[in-house]
Amino acid sequence: MNVFPKWTNRLRELFGLGAGIAGVYVVVFVAYGASPQTLNVGYAPEQPVPFSHAMHAGELGLDCRYCHNTVEKTARAAIPPTETCMNCHARIRTQSDLLAPLFASWTTGEPMHWKRVHDLPDYVYFDHSAHVTRGVACVTCHGRVDTMERVRQEQPLSMGWCLDCHRDAAPNVRPPELVTSMEWTPDRPAAEVGAELMRARYLKPSTDCSTCHR
């Protein structure tokens, strides 16, 4: 006895196809869709003051460490306080409307509410000083900040991305005095230079769970 019309037989194939596609979809979704490469790269929030890294770090040539002054000593690369800005802006562009929030902060003592661009999960331990003093450059993880009008996230900062470098760090290791240079390129293959530096300084990046998840 047939309950359903004959064309419903074709639903069987469609269902099989759908189930197959669903399986592939889940895997692709987890691998790519849910990756920070898709979700986070390109994040460039508007800041309370349209601070231009392209002008300050690029045109004017300020060293990264002038503002992010703790980067060589501590885990965090400090976001500069209003006072750092006022070193110059106490005299420069003092009437600018764009800088009004900065002057307000200076007068009231209320810190600027900069929006964080590069934000790792709380369960990840990351130490800027450990990387910078061993010759991993700012540009490696943050990109060409000296050309960015507004800072955006260039790299995925995913766990797999961290591991890629921890497993093969040599191409990303340079002489530590050159870490803030945005344009330095080695005259020999980078991996060769890095490997020599790593040998000389006994650099052995760890891939243990507890290195980053403490």
Next chain:
Amino acid sequence: MTVSDTSRLVLDEPYARPILVDGARDLASITDRVCGVVERPTPPRAWYVAITITSCLTLMLFAMVGYLIATGVGVWGNNSPAFWGWDIVNFVFWVGIAHAGTLISAILFLLRQKWRTSINRAAEAMTLFAVCCAGLYPAVHVGRVWVAYWLFPVPNQMQMWPNFRSPLLWDVFAVSTYATVSLLFWYMGLLPDLATLRDRATSGLKRGLYGFFALGWCGSARHWQRFERAYLILAALATPLVLSVHSVVSFDFAVSQVPGWHTTIFPPYFVAGAIFSGFGMVVTTMVPARELFGLKELITLRHLENMNKVILATGSIVGLAYATEFFIAWYGGNPYERFVFLNRALGPYWWAYWLMIFCNVVAPQFLWIKKIRTNLLFMFVISIFVNIGMWLERFVIVVTSLTRDYIPSSWGYFKPTAVDVCTFVGTIGLFLTLFLLFCRFLPMVAIAEVKTILPAAHGHGAHGKHGGEGRPGREVSHG
């Protein structure tokens, strides 16, 4: 010898086709009887009482799982040194129970044990429901259930993979394979019976639903030919699973280095225990179910007796395994091993150990006596003992070893929390709720398969001279 004794002797003769079901004179009466359970307008009052209780317990389970997910696994009693507690005990308990269904449907099928046809459907259903209860524990014990997909090797941005050397991962594959094959086997066997229900359905909704799941079965010769072949293939695929799944579960323990776990006897001992507990649960549920739904003539005392024999055999194997463990602990000369086993019997969990010995080793021995193994009350009580005993076995293995390991300074005593207890009771509720729903909405007995063992299917029975008798039980020769 009385007349009934001689007739039984005749029945058991191998060259005669034994009469495996009572009272059913022809093929149609089998269909009527089994479909009648599903088709009666309202189920028996006892069914309502039972499902009210069990669904309340199921709701309690959901509440406990919700509380666990919202709060964390700290709501359970697991803590140093017993990082495994009732969660793994209950997981192994339910996976073990899941073993009877496939044994009955696959191994007994390949061994041509025709008596299986009356009970295989219900036993397979129990397998699935027990796997549901078992699968719940690994899923929620990870704490963060939203990352439970980490159990499976899916490429991900973390470049993180399960540890392929870990038996816990093998477990994931073993149990999920088992669940899949059991589901396919059960569902495929259901097809002809679903079609029967479809064809007898009185309302459009029922016809539509049963028709949808019957996948267009029309009982043509080609359908049957393919059905038989697929059934055989699935039986052959499922047979190694009966042995492999609980072996892999035992590796969770045996591959570790904890004294009392690190033994090679675990795989066979676990498999025997699993079949033992599975048959225990089948007897526990079938004794009331056949009474409740009037299927006593299909699920006869002979079936129950056969299952009791399996319980007796596997229970004895389990007892032998306990004895062997003690012997090896002494003979092996390893002081830690020796301590663990003395501690099991005489340490702080002595009560659990001796209760286990009573339930698993002593109680089934009564089944040697025919009067007891054919007495419904006695077999029901013994099957309850088997269930309790097999739960205690897992508890003893997990907890005694963990709370008294190498370092005395870290010894402890495991205490379950109320959430532990309510979760476990809740899984019993879930299991029974699913089983009660199954009894009400699906054919509890494999109609098509039972028909093949009727004398009528062999060219006798309904039309022969025995047709009019109450028991068509005297047919000796055939063909």
